[in-house]
Amino acid sequence: MPKILGTPIGECVHVAGTLNFLRLASEQGYQTEFMGAATPIKDVIGAIRETDPDIVAISYRLTPETGYSLLVELKEGLKEAGLLNRRFIFGGTPPVAEKAKEVGLFEAYFTGEEPLENVIAWLKGQDIEARTAADFPDELMERLEWKKPFPIIRHHFGLPADTIEPTVDGIKRIAEAEVLDVVSLGPDQDAQENFFTPEKADPSRRGAGGVPIRSEEDFRALYEATRRGNYPLMRSYAGTAQILRYGEMLRRTIKNAWCATSIFWFNRVDGRGPMTLQESIEEHLALMKWHGERDVPVEANESHHWELRDCHDVVAVVSAYLSAYLNKKMGVKNYIATYMFNTPPTLSDKMDLAKMLAKAELAEALEDENFRCLRQTRTGLLSYPVDPDYAIGQLGASVYLQMAMQPDIVHVVGYCEAHHAATAEDVIQSCKIARKVIQNCLHGMPDMTYDPEVAARKEELKREALILIEAIKALGGGKVEDPLADPATLARAVEIGLLDTPQLKGNPYACGEVVTKPINGAIYAVDTGTGAVLSEEERVERIFKKYGI
Numbered sequence: 001m002p003k004i005l006g007t008p009i010g011e012c013v014h015v016a017g018t019l020n021f022l023r024l025a026s027e028q029g030y031q032t033e034f035m036g037a038a039t040p041i042k043d044v045i046g047a048i049r050e051t052d053p054d055i056v057a058i059s060y061r062l063t064p065e066t067g068y069s070l071l072v073e074l075k076e077g078l079k080e081a082g083l084l085n086r087r088f089i090f091g092g093t094p095p096v097a098e099k100a101k102e103v104g105l106f107e108a109y110f111t112g113e114e115p116l117e118n119v120i121a122w123l124k125g126q127d128i129e130a131r132t133a134a135d136f137p138d139e140l141m142e143r144l145e146w147k148k149p150f151p152i153i154r155h156h157f158g159l160p161a162d163t164i165e166p167t168v169d170g171i172k173r174i175a176e177a178e179v180l181d182v183v184s185l186g187p188d189q190d191a192q193e194n195f196f197t198p199e200k201a202d203p204s205r206r207g208a209g210g211v212p213i214r215s216e217e218d219f220r221a222l223y224e225a226t227r228r229g230n231y232p233l234m235r236s237y238a239g240t241a242q243i244l245r246y247g248e249m250l251r252r253t254i255k256n257a258w259c260a261t262s263i264f265w266f267n268r269v270d271g272r273g274p275m276t277l278q279e280s281i282e283e284h285l286a287l288m289k290w291h292g293e294r295d296v297p298v299e300a301n302e303s304h305h306w307e308l309r310d311c312h313d314v315v316a317v318v319s320a321y322l323s324a325y326l327n328k329k330m331g332v333k334n335y336i337a338t339y340m341f342n343t344p345p346t347l348s349d350k351m352d353l354a355k356m357l358a359k360a361e362l363a364e365a366l367e368d369e370n371f372r373c374l375r376q377t378r379t380g381l382l383s384y385p386v387d388p389d390y391a392i393g394q395l396g397a398s399v400y401l402q403m404a405m406q407p408d409i410v411h412v413v414g415y416c417e418a419h420h421a422a423t424a425e426d427v428i429q430s431c432k433i434a435r436k437v438i439q440n441c442l443h444g445m446p447d448m449t450y451d452p453e454v455a456a457r458k459e460e461l462k463r464e465a466l467i468l469i470e471a472i473k474a475l476g477g478g479k480v481e482d483p484l485a486d487p488a489t490l491a492r493a494v495e496i497g498l499l500d501t502p503q504l505k506g507n508p509y510a511c512g513e514v515v516t517k518p519i520n521g522a523i524y525a526v527d528t529g530t531g532a533v534l535s536e537e538e539r540v541e542r543i544f545k546k547y548g549i
Contacts, residue, residue, distance in 0.1 A: 005047060006057035007035035010070045014061045017091050017112065021057060021119070028123040030055075041070065045077045048086070058106075059091040067092065068099040075105045115178050115230075116439055117150060136231040140257045140297050141334060143181060143233060144374070144408055149442055153179070153434065154235075154376075154411045155427045158186030158211035164218050167211040168225045170424035175229035179431040180412070182257055183226055185236035186210035193240045193273065195249075210237075219253035233257035238301075240266045240273035243283045244290055251296065258297035258336060261287045263322060264494055265305045269509045277494060277509055281487040285330055292331035299376065300327065303359065304340035308382065309503035312516045312525040313351075314536055317358050317465040318472075319499065322484065324363035328371045329485045336374045337363050339405060341398055343380030348521025349401050353448060354457035355522075356405060362462060377402035378411035384418040391415040392433060399434045403441035404448040410434060457522060467536040471498055475549065496547050498540065514539075 004025050006018045015037045022032040035047055048056060058074065060067040071090075078084050090097060090106040097109045108122055118128050126135060137143040143152055157174065159166045171183055188210040190201040198214065206212045213219060219236075226232050235257040239246025243261070250256035267273045267280035275283065291298050300323035307316050320337065327335040339356045347355070356377075364373045379398040384391045395415040402410065414422030414430040422430065448454065469484070472493050476483025483489040493499050497511030505512035517526045525534045543549075 001029060001031045002054040003031040003033070003051065004055045004057055005033050005035065005051055005053035006059070007039040007044060007047075008037055008059045008061070009039055009041060009044060009074065010060060010062075010066065011038050012060045012062050012067075013037040014059070017061070017110075018057065018059045021091060021110065024116075024119060025123055028120065030123070041074050041077055044074065045081055045083065048078070048083050049081060053086065055087045055089060057089050057091065060096055060100075061092050062096070064093075064095045064099040067096045068102065071100055071103045071105065075103055078105075115435070117147065118178070133227060133231050138231070138233065138255065140233065143257075147181065150438065151407050151410045152181035153431055153438075154182035154184050154409055155180050155414065155422070155431055156184045156186050156411075157422065157424070157427055158188075159423070160188065160207040160210060160421060162207060162212065164211055164213060164222060168221055170427075171222060171225035172228060173424040174427050175226050175232055177428045177431075178230040179428055179435060180232055181230070182233045182235060182409075184411070185213075185222060185234060185254070187213045187237055189272075192237060192246075195239060195246060196242050216249060216253050219250070223254040235260065238262075238266070238287070241275075243280075243287050247287050247290060251291075251294075256296070258299050258334075259287060259291040260299040260301050262301045262305065263319070263326060263490065264302065264499070267509075269494070269504070269507060270305070276491075278487045278491040281490055285326060285485075285487065288327050288330035288332055292327070292333065295333055297334040297336055297374070298327050298332045299336035300324070300338055302338075304338060304343055304380070306499070306501055307340065307343040307380075309501040310344055310516050310523070311501035312514070312523045313355050313461055314464045314468055314525070315499055315501065316355060316523075317362065317461050318468045320359035321362045321465065321469065322472075322490070324366050324373060325484055328366050329482070333370060334372050334374060335363075336376050336409065338411070339375065339377045339402070339407075340380050341377060341402055342383035342394075344518075344523065345380065345383045346518040346521075347523065350451060350453050351457055351520070351522040353401060353404055353451075354454045355461060357449060357454070357458045358461035358465065360405065361458070362465060374408040375405055376409035376411055377405050377407040379413040381413055381417055384413075384415060386418045388416060388419065391418060395430060395433055396437050399437040400441065400445075401448070403438060403445060410438065464536040467540060468498065471536075471540040471544070474544075496549075497543050 006022050022034055026032050088106045089108045090100045091110040094111045097111045122128050137146045188208050190205055191213040194201045223234050226234055234254045236250050238260050247259055261284045263284055267275045267277055269277050288298050302323045303316050303320040306319050341352055384394055392415045412430050412434045414426045416422055416426045473483045476486050476489030480486040494510050497513050500511045500514040502516055504510040515526050515528050516523050525539055527534055
C-alpha cells in the first residue's frame with residue numbers, strides 16, 4: 001500500500017488543504033501520515049528518513065518568495081541526505097505554485113483551481129497533463145462509472161446566432177474548463193422541425209431559441225469542438241419531425257450520448273410539431289425501440305412538460321411512471337428519469353421532494369436485470385429570478401435539494417437563463433457553483449427523505465397515482481392487450497382529461513378542464529365550484545361518468 005507523508009512547511013499553519021488531500025488519498029487506498037502545521041525543513045527531512053514514504057506532499061500558502069526559499073532549502077537538504085529517490089508533490093496558492101515550479105522538485109502541483117476529480121485521477125495514477133481522449137469514457141454508462149462518487153454534470157448550450165461559429169467557440173472554452181461532462185446541444189426550432197425539409201424553414205426564425213444547425217457537417221463541427229479538455233460527451237434535443245431519422249442522424253454525427261424523447265408532447269398539442277397526438281406517441285415509441293435495440297440510453301422529456309403547465313402532482317407522478325413503463329416495454333435497458341425540481345415554483349421544497357421520491361419509487365419498481373433507472377435532476381427554469389444575485393442563490397439551493405435524490409446526473413441550468421441564453425462563461429460559472437454544492441453534499445448532508453411530511457406526501461401520491469394508472473388501463477380494457485402501451489388509449493386519456501392540465505384549456509387536441517391549486521406547498525386538483533380538493537377516485541369517476549365509460 002503506497003504511503004504519503006504530508007505537511008505544511010516553514011511558518012505556514014494552513015493545514016486544511018493538506019488534510020483534505022490526505023483524506024482523498026486515504027479513500028483511494030493510500031496509507032497517509034500528517035506531520036502537523038508549520039513543520040521545519042529539518043523535521044521534514046528527518047520524517048522522510050524515518051517513515052520512508054513513497055510520496056511526500058508539501059504545502060505552503062504564504063508569501064511566494066519566502067516559499068521559494070524554503071523549497072530550495074528543502075531540495076538541497078534532501079539531496080544532501082540522499083532522499084530524492086521518491087515522488088514529491090506541492091499544494092499551495094497559484095502564485096506560490098508558480099514559484100514552486102522553478103525549484104524543479106515536484107511532479108505535480110495542486111492549487112485548488114483544478115476539478116476535484118482531477119485530484120482523484122492523479123491519485124489513481126493518471127498523468128493529468130498527458131491525458132488524451134482515450135482517458136475519458138465516451139459512452140454514458142462508462143462515464144458514470146468512471147466519475148463515481150460524483151454525478152456527471154450536464155448543461156444546455158446553443159447560442160442563438162446566424163451561424164454555428166459562436167457555439168463552436170463556446171464549446172471549446174467549456175471543454176477546456178473541464179467543469180461538465182455532457183454538452184447538451186440546443187438546436188433552433190427549424191433545426192428540430194425542418195432539418196430534412198429545409199425548403200420549409202423560415203429564414204426569419206434562423207437562430208430562434210438555439211443554434212442554427214442546418215447540416216450533418218454542422219453537427220460534426222460542434223462535436224469536434226468537444227475533443228479537448230475533459231472531452232465531454234454530447235447530446236442533442238430530438239427532432240419534432242421525422243423523429244426516428246433525426247435520432248439515427250444524431251447518433252451518427254455527434255455520438256449522441258443518449259436519446260431524449262417524450263410521449264405526449266412535441267406535436268400539435270403544444271404546437272411544436274406537425275403530428276397528431278396519436279401519431280407522435282407512435283413515433284416516440286419507435287424512437288425508444290430503435291435506441292433500445294442499440295443499447296443507447298433514453299431520457300424521458302415528459303413529466304416536467306405537464307408540470308410546466310400547472311398540472312396537479314398526481315398527473316406528474318403518473319406521466320413519470322408511464323415514461324419508465326414504456327421505455328422498458330420498448331426494450332430500453334438504461335433509462336434516464338428526469339426530475340425537474342421547483343416546477344411549478346409554487347411548490348415548497350418538502351412537497352417537491354416528496355413528489356420526486358414518489359416518481360422515483362414507482363418507476364424504479366419496474367427495474368430488473370434488463371432495465372435500470374438512472375436519476376437525473378435539474379432546476380426548474382421558471383424558478384429563477386431575473387436578478388443574477390438571487391438567481392445564483394436559487395441555483396445553489398436547488399442543487400442542494402436535488403442531492404437528496406442521490407442523482408446519477410445533475411443537469412445544471414444556468415442561473416442567467418431568466419435573463420439571457422447562457423454564454424460559455426455563464427455555463428462554466430453555473431457548473432462551478434453546482435460542483436461545489438455537490439462536493440459539500442457528498443461530504444455528508446442530512447437525509448431529507450426521512451422528513452415525516454415528505455414521507456407522508458410521497459405515500460399519498462403513490463396511492464393516488466395507482467388509481468389514475470388503473471383508470472387508464474380501464475380506458476382500454478378489453479380492447480387492447482396492454483392499454484398503457486397503446487397509443488390510441490394514451491391519446492384518449494389526454495383527450496378526455498384523465499391526463500390534463502389547466503393550460504390545455506381551449507386546446508382542440510386535449511381537454512384542459514381540470515383546475516389545480518397550490519395548497520400547503522403541493523399542487524392539487526380541485527372542484528371547479530367549491531375549490532375543495534378532488535381525490536383521484538372522485539376525479540376519475542366524474543370523467544368516466546361524463547363520457548359514459
